[in-house]
Amino acid sequence: MDERKKRVLSAIINDYIANAEPVGSRTITKRYDLGVSPATVRNEMSDLTDEGYIEQPHTSAGRIPSAKGYRFYVDNLMERERLTPAQKQQIREALAGEFSEIDDYMRSCINMMSRLTKYPAFALIPASSRGRLENIQLVPLNDRQVLAVLQTSVGIVQHKVVDMSDPVDPTELMSIETAMSNALRGKELNDISVELLSRLMTELHLRERLRAQTLGLLETALQLGSGNRVFTGGVMNMLSQPEFQDISRLRGLVDLLDEENNVSELLDKGAGEGPLNVTIGGEMPVESARDCSMVVANYFINGEKAGSIGVLGPTRMSYGRTVALMEQIAHELSSSLSDKEKK
Amino acid sequence: MDERKKRVLSAIINDYIANAEPVGSRTITKRYDLGVSPATVRNEMSDLTDEGYIEQPHTSAGRIPSAKGYRFYVDNLMERERLTPAQKQQIREALAGEFSEIDDYMRSCINMMSRLTKYPAFALIPASSRGRLENIQLVPLNDRQVLAVLQTSVGIVQHKVVDMSDPVDPTELMSIETAMSNALRGKELNDISVELLSRLMTELHLRERLRAQTLGLLETALQLGSGNRVFTGGVMNMLSQPEFQDISRLRGLVDLLDEENNVSELLDKGAGEGPLNVTIGGEMPVESARDCSMVVANYFINGEKAGSIGVLGPTRMSYGRTVALMEQIAHELSSSLSDKEKK
DNA sequence: TGTTAGCACTCAACCCCTTCGAGTGCTAAC
DNA sequence: GTTAGCACTCGAAGGGGTTGAGTGCTAACA
Numbered sequence: 174m175d176e177r178k179k180r181v182l183s184a185i186i187n188d189y190i191a192n193a194e195p196v197g198s199r200t201i202t203k204r205y206d207l208g209v210s211p212a213t214v215r216n217e218m219s220d221l222t223d224e225g226y227i228e229q230p231h232t233s234a235g236r237i238p239s240a241k242g243y244r245f246y247v248d249n250l251m252e253r254e255r256l257t258p259a260q261k262q263q264i265r266e267a268l269a270g271e272f273s274e275i276d277d278y279m280r281s282c283i284n285m286m287s288r289l290t291k292y293p294a295f296a297l298i299p300a301s302s303r304g305r306l307e308n309i310q311l312v313p314l315n316d317r318q319v320l321a322v323l324q325t326s327v328g329i330v331q332h333k334v335v336d337m338s339d340p341v342d343p344t345e346l347m348s349i350e351t352a353m354s355n356a357l358r359g360k361e362l363n364d365i366s367v368e369l370l371s372r373l374m375t376e377l378h379l380r381e382r383l384r385a386q387t388l389g390l391l392e393t394a395l396q397l398g399s400g401n402r403v404f405t406g407g408v409m410n411m412l413s414q415p416e417f418q419d420i421s422r423l424r425g426l427v428d429l430l431d432e433e434n435n436v437s438e439l440l441d442k443g444a445g446e447g448p449l450n451v452t453i454g455g456e457m458p459v460e461s462a463r464d465c466s467m468v469v470a471n472y473f474i475n476g477e478k479a480g481s482i483g484v485l486g487p488t489r490m491s492y493g494r495t496v497a498l499m500e501q502i503a504h505e506l507s508s509s510l511s512d513k514e515k516k
Numbered sequence: 517m518d519e520r521k522k523r524v525l526s527a528i529i530n531d532y533i534a535n536a537e538p539v540g541s542r543t544i545t546k547r548y549d550l551g552v553s554p555a556t557v558r559n560e561m562s563d564l565t566d567e568g569y570i571e572q573p574h575t576s577a578g579r580i581p582s583a584k585g586y587r588f589y590v591d592n593l594m595e596r597e598r599l600t601p602a603q604k605q606q607i608r609e610a611l612a613g614e615f616s617e618i619d620d621y622m623r624s625c626i627n628m629m630s631r632l633t634k635y636p637a638f639a640l641i642p643a644s645s646r647g648r649l650e651n652i653q654l655v656p657l658n659d660r661q662v663l664a665v666l667q668t669s670v671g672i673v674q675h676k677v678v679d680m681s682d683p684v685d686p687t688e689l690m691s692i693e694t695a696m697s698n699a700l701r702g703k704e705l706n707d708i709s710v711e712l713l714s715r716l717m718t719e720l721h722l723r724e725r726l727r728a729q730t731l732g733l734l735e736t737a738l739q740l741g742s743g744n745r746v747f748t749g750g751v752m753n754m755l756s757q758p759e760f761q762d763i764s765r766l767r768g769l770v771d772l773l774d775e776e777n778n779v780s781e782l783l784d785k786g787a788g789e790g791p792l793n794v795t796i797g798g799e800m801p802v803e804s805a806r807d808c809s810m811v812v813a814n815y816f817i818n819g820e821k822a823g824s825i826g827v828l829g830p831t832r833m834s835y836g837r838t839v840a841l842m843e844q845i846a847h848e849l850s851s852s853l854s855d856k857e858k859k
Numbered sequence: 860t861g862t863t864a865g866c867a868c869t870c871a872a873c874c875c876c877t878t879c880g881a882g883t884g885c886t887a888a889c
Numbered sequence: 890g891t892t893a894g895c896a897c898t899c900g901a902a903g904g905g906g907t908t909g910a911g912t913g914c915t916a917a918c919a
Contacts, residue, residue, distance in 0.1 A: 197911050212863055215912070233869045233911050274677060312655050312665065320665055324657060334617060408752075409770045412763060420761050427752045540882050555892055558883070576882050576899045863918075873908075882898085889892075 174245075180207055181217045182226055183250045186238045190489055193415045195235030240454040243466070243488060247451045253497040260289055264502055268509045279404045282482065286502060287407025290495050292486040293430065296404040297440040299480055306357050306365065311350040311390075316340035321394035325362060335390045339382060349387055352377055365395055401441070403433045416464070416487045425461045430485075435459060443469040444481040449500055454488040464488060468495045470503035475511045482506065517588075523550055524560045525569055526593045529581045533832055536758045538578030583797040586809070586831060590794045596840040603632055607845055611852045622747045625825070629845060630750025633838050635829040636773065639747040640783040642823055649700050649708065654693040654733075659683035664737035668705060678733045682725060692730055695720055708738060744784070746776045759807070759830040768804045773828075778802060786812040787824040792843055797831040807831060811838045813846035817853045825849065 184205040188196045198211040198218060207214065218236055221227045226242035267285030279296045286294035304325035312320040319335050356373050357365060370391050374384050408430055417423040429435050442458040443450055452467040469483035482503060484495060527548040531539045541554040541561060550557065561579055564570045569585035610628030622639050629637035647668040655663040662678050699716050700708060713734055717727050751773055760766040772778050785801040786793055795810040812826035825846060827838060
């Protein structure tokens with residue numbers, strides 16, 4: 174594709190992203206300085222249409238980018254927008270906050286993301302990256318409830334109240350705590366299986382009933398077998414997108430995003446291997462999101478992939494802005510989490 | 517107002533609730549067996565219009581209920597719908613679950629409410645009713661983080677990780693824990709003020725710095741001075757209401773409900789004194805919710821008002837169904853929470 | 860050979876007008 | 890007091906003309 178054709182395609186896509194309306198040859202020559210007449214642009218547009226980069230809704234309308242066009246744009250033409258100091262500031266503020274619980278931290282991050290990008294935002298902590306276990310404490314609250322406190326290498330604590338069907342004895346609990354702490358400390362959360370726990374328990378020579386209960390307790394606390402964890406925010410931002418003025422489309426999307434599994438699948442498939450991935454329209458894994466695009470960035474803890482964050486918008490989304498924002502956010506998030514881990 | 521007029525008004529409102537379209541005299545005689553001709557109904561409708569119970573959008577349209585009409589309907593004409601066994605089942609299931617944390621419990625309740633009523637649902641735990649403190653535990657996690665665990669009379673545990681700027685000594689922490697537990701046990705959370713804590717601290721003869729830090733810790737943990745707590749869910753249910761097909765109205769409402777303060781104010785003002793209260797259209801305290809109605813029910817723990825739950829819908833909401841549901845839910849919630857407290 | 864001006868053609872959007880029908884209010888008869 | 894009949898109102902829906910942005914083609918130009 175020659176230089177001028179690229180400039181024409183770029184102009185069409187930029188204009189369509191800005192105005193959500195089919196772009197004609199005259200509009201382009203007026204708004205973008207290409208140094209040629211509308212007729213020439215028409216010729217280029219005709220070629221681009223033949224090659225499948227742009228489409229015509231109907232004969233006498235302007236052109237709109239096709240999925241192929243967007244793809245080419247994102248891969249070759251798009252320029253990342255410069256972030257404003259205010260934006261950088263907002264990112265830093267949201268991530269600098271001292272949250273002692275990973276959930277709060279992720280939620281704060283999500284909110285910032287959707288505020289900045291103006292699109293719904295998501296975060297995924299995959300089951301496979303929950304860090305190493307550093308400490309287990311079992312705090313008896315009363316004779317029926319135990320608070321299990323986990324500290325992981327991410328430096329963040331998860332805690333959970335577990336109801337026991339039988340009363341438990343504090344001293345027994347403490348010995349279990351010590352044994353478990355010693356045996357499991359330093360292990361990847363993901364490597365701790367029910368079988369492993371069960372084996373450890375047997376070595377403790379506990380009464381049958383207590384053993385069963387404690388096993389249940391630890392299982393709940395460690396959320397063994399629990400899948401990916403998903404956070405969602407700012408879905409309502411879709412309201413301001415012209416393509417979702419039509420309620421039924423909006424509804425379809427909302428229903429999709431209400432299901433955690435769907436979001437998890439989207440993010441998972443959209444994440445890819447590299448630091449940042451753009452999924453466009455028809456490339457979406459889920460039928461009802463085919464008229465959307467997604468920008469997903471991975472974040473890393475000390476160089477290891479730890480999870481992904483993403484935003485969803487219309488295919489007509491502002492890629493240059495969104496990609497720049499998401500890169501920066503993922504970058505800051507990675508270093509912030511790596512810092513926390515070191516402490 | 518005579519019997520026939522009541523039946524006409526009732527028919528108009530029921531029909532409008534069902535179909536969201538102005539109701540004419542012929543429609544009424546066809547759909548509702550009033551035993552009179554359209555002309556007679558017209559005469560009654562003319563009277564009802566004069567008295568302000570119904571309105572005419574324009575000369576040749578049918579009538580729609582006015583705020584006054586709805587009010588009369590809710591107070592005098594409305595029949596509560598019988599709940600189906602399935603509905604009762606859903607209510608019981610959502611409330612029977614064993615949640616050890618009040619937040620999860622309320623969220624589960626909210627979800628059930630909005631699923632059953634098909635409207636956005638809210639719950640409010642007012643600052644003034646957080647129960648009595650039963651136990652404080654301060655669990656050192658590492659030299660910088662302390663987990664504060666509170667058990668309240670509602671039988672539900674709140675816990676919070678607090679970051680300390682200086683390292684703390686576990687034995688010191690334990691003595692603080694004991695002192696605090698003894699001094700504060702049985703007190704209403706609401707009666708515990710920073711001043712009281714400060715006084716208790718002074719008696720402990722701690723080092724100045726540690727005292728300040730521990731005070732901060734307790735303050736955070738007890739969320740002293742924290743206001744009402746608000747839970748929201750199912751806002752997207754509004755999408756299926758014909759009055760919100762217009763995106764801009766929807767947007768206004770979403771913006772309103774995004775602000776916790778607004779929701780808190782709505783519920784607070786809508787709750788009233790009795791067990792259940794209906795606020796209709798113009799009676800709404802907030803300008804942008806004037807075309808909505810709200811059904812708010814209070815829930816009680818051992819006879820004492822503990823908070824409120826509510827749903828928001830169009831003024832054309834199905835009052836008979838919604839009121840019946842909300843009464844039942846508030847009732848079950850009250851007894852469920854009272855049970856928990858006793859345990 | 861690439862670029863441009865000119866021109867006929869297309870088609871959605873818009874406005875205006877008419878028709879249609881649901882609904883009303885009034886009057887006179889029952 | 891109730892009802893039938895009738896003229897009237899007015900929004901919704903449909904048809905037709907106009908407008909204007911946009912296209913593709915052709916012929917002339919550099």
